[in-house]
Amino acid sequence: MNPKKELVIGLAGYGVVGTGFARALHEGRELIRRRTGRDIVIKTVAVKDKNEKFAYPLPEGATLTTSLDDLVNDPAIDVVIELIGGIQVARGLISKALSAGKHVVTANKALLAEDGKELFRIAGEKNLHLGYEASVCGGIPVVQAMSEGLAGNEILSLYGILNGTSNYILSEMSAKGMPFADALKDAQALGFAEADPTLDIEGFDAAHNLVLLIRLAWGVEYPFKNLPVQGISAVRPEDIEFARELGYSIKLIGQARMQDGRLSAGVFPALVHRKLLLSKVVGSYNAVWVKGNAVGSIFLHGRGAGDTPTGSAVLADILSIARDARPNNTGFLEQVPPLADVLDPEEGESSYYFRLMVEDKPGVLRDVAGAMAEYGISIAQAIQKGNDPDVVPLVFMTHEAKAKDVVKAVAHMRASHLLREEPVCYRVLHRG
C-alpha cells in the first residue's frame, strides 16, 4: 500500500458526471477508507465558468479554477479526472497529465475510441493508470470484466445495447406504438436525449462503446471511421409491431463477432428474439452480452449514463489507483493494439427481417420468394396482411444470408417493380 495517506484528485469538469462523482465520493468516504485505508481528496476543480450553478456543492476544501494547467502543474495532484468531453482540449489535458506523471481517469469514450492510441502509449510507457471504466457503458463494470474477469476467454461474440437514449426511445415506441419523432420529443423533454440528439440516435455513441469493447475483447484496433453504423431514426412503429408478432423486439445493437477468423462488427437496429435477455432491456439501460469459449454466455446490465452511475465507474478506477494496483489499461501487454482483421461487411452473415410494400395481388409472395431464392436466400417465416385495397405489407424473415446477397436480392426486386416503397430490412438476433 502506498504510504501516502491521501490520494489527491484534480477534477476537470463539474457537470453531470463530475457532480455525480463528487456525490458518490462523498457518500462513499467511510467505505473507501475501509476498502483502501486512504482518504480521497478533490483538491482542485477546473471548470469553464466559475459562476455557473452546479448541481452538487463543490467538494469541501476544493479550489475552483478555470485553468486546466492548474491540475497538470500541481505536484500535489496524483490523479487527473477528465470529464470535460470533446476531443482536442481533453486530449491535450490527458496527454499533459500523463507526461507529468499523473494517473488519469476519463469518461471520454469519443476521444478514446476515435483517437486514444497515443494516450494509451504514453500511459503504458510511464506505467500509469489511464482508467476509462466510465467511458464504456457507464456504471456497468465491463472494462474490468473484459480485461480481467473474462480475460482468459477467446471471445466469440459480443452483442450490446450500448446507448441508453436510443433504447429509451425504442422502448417508448414499442410500449406506446408512437412514431420515432414523438418518442424523441418526449425523451428530450424528460432529459433522456440532448437538444442535438445525433450522437445517440444515429448510433455514434454506441459505436464509440463498441470500438472500445472490441479493443478490450480482442486487443485489436477497429478504426472508428470504418465501422458500419446505422441509427434508429428510420425505425417505424409498424416494424416494431410486426417484429413483436414474430416474437422479437427491435433494439439498437452493437455487434462484434468472429466469423471465419475475422471480425464482423457494426451498429444497427436489429430484431432480438424474446427469449434473449437482450430483448428485455428496456428504458435507458445498457447491456452487454458476451460469449467466451470457456465461460459460455455472460450478460451484464446496468445504467449506461447518468450522474452517479457514471460517477460510480470513475470511483472504481480511483479505488484501483488508491489501492496502488498495477495499471492494466488495455488488458494486453501491447498498449498500441494491431489493426483488426476485419471481415468485409458484404461477407457478414445474418438472418434478416424484411418488410416490403407490395401490390395486393396473387403470386406476390411467390415472386418475392423467387427473387430471394435466386441469390440463395431462403425464407423462414412470413406474414402477409391485406388491409389496404392497393398496397400491403409483406413481412418475412430469412435464414442466414450474406449481406452482399441481400443487397443483390433487393436490387433485383427493385428492378422488377414488385416494390411500391423502399424495402425495410433489419438483421435478426436469434436465441441460439
Added chain:
Amino acid sequence: MNPKKELVIGLAGYGVVGTGFARALHEGRELIRRRTGRDIVIKTVAVKDKNEKFAYPLPEGATLTTSLDDLVNDPAIDVVIELIGGIQVARGLISKALSAGKHVVTANKALLAEDGKELFRIAGEKNLHLGYEASVCGGIPVVQAMSEGLAGNEILSLYGILNGTSNYILSEMSAKGMPFADALKDAQALGFAEADPTLDIEGFDAAHNLVLLIRLAWGVEYPFKNLPVQGISAVRPEDIEFARELGYSIKLIGQARMQDGRLSAGVFPALVHRKLLLSKVVGSYNAVWVKGNAVGSIFLHGRGAGDTPTGSAVLADILSIARDARPNNTGFLEQVPPLADVLDPEEGESSYYFRLMVEDKPGVLRDVAGAMAEYGISIAQAIQKGNDPDVVPLVFMTHEAKAKDVVKAVAHMRASHLLREEPVCYRVLHRG
C-alpha cells in the same frame, strides 16, 4: 511485471472443474501470452486415484501424484489451485500452501463460506492471493465486480439466483407443469443434479454463495449457520401456476438487503415479478442483481457451475497472479471482517404470496382478510377459484408486512379452523 517468465501451477483435483480449467488454459495459451507475457504451466496434478479416467488429457509435461504435499513442498510451484472440495483436507492444503508462501486459487465455496476466516487472515498477513472468483456463481465475474468495479458503492440490496440446479428444476416445473420430484429426476438423469441433491435443492449451496457475497458487499461476516435457509423441495406446480397468473415466476432467491441499518438476509423460494430480469433467468444459469447507492441497479448473468465456466473463473484469478496484481482478497483492508449487524428475521419486511386451502363457502375471503388485518397485513390482490365442491384454493398477495406479523396471522387462521391444509406462503420480489 514479474521477471519470471513462467507461472507454475500445482493443481489439486482433476474432476469437472480441474479438467475444465486445464482445457481453458490450453485453449487460451496464446491469448494469455498476449495478456500477461507469461506462460502458465501446470507442473503437478494431485488426484486421489492415478488410474482414474479423466475427462480431459493431463496437461503436457505434468506429473501425476496422489500426495497433496507434493504441491506444497515443491519450491518451483507458485500457485496451488484447490479443486478437491470438502472441508478438512482442502483447508489443510490451502493453509499449508499459504504458509509455504504460495498463492492459492480455490473453487471451494463451502469451505470459504463456513470456515474461511483463518485462511483469509494468513493470506492477508503474507500478502498472498487467495483467489475465489470460481467459488461464487461459477463463471460470473462477480467477486471482482463486488470488490473492485462496484467497490465505491454502499450496497443497498442484493438478490440472486445462486444455484443452477434448483433454478433448472424450477424452470422445468414451470415450463412443463411437472411436480418437483419428476423435475428432480430429470435433472439427475441429465447430470444437472447430483445423486444426493440436498446441497442444491435445500438451498445450502445458494447460502454459501450468499455468505460470500455478503462479505464482499459489506465487508462483514454473516455466520453461515445463522442464515435462514429454505429450499425448493416443497414448491408445488399449482403455486407456480398461480404465481404466473399474478405475473410472477417462482425462483430460489438469495437475498441480502439493508433494512433500518441492519442486514436482512436469507435463502428462500420467492415470487419474482415478470418485469424483473431475475424472473427471466431460466435453466441452470445464475444471476446476481445488486443495487448500489451510486450505480443504481446492476444485473449479472451467466453459468454458475460447469467445467469450463468455472475453469474460466479460476483462470481469471491465475491471470491476476500472472500479472503480479496486488492481492485484494476480501475487498477490504480488514482480512477478518466484523460480525454482521443482523436484523432479527422476525422484523424482516416483505410482500407475501399466500395459498390457503379453504372451504368453498361465502365469507371465507372476508374472514381471511380479517385475520390478516388484525395483524396489520393488507391484501393487495386475490384469486379465488371454485373447482372443487369442498376445498378450494384462496390465493392472495399482501402489501409489505413484517415476518412476525405473518407468523401470527397464520397461527390465528390455523386456530380459527379456516384452513383445510397447511398454508403455503412465499415472499414476493416486486419490480420496484
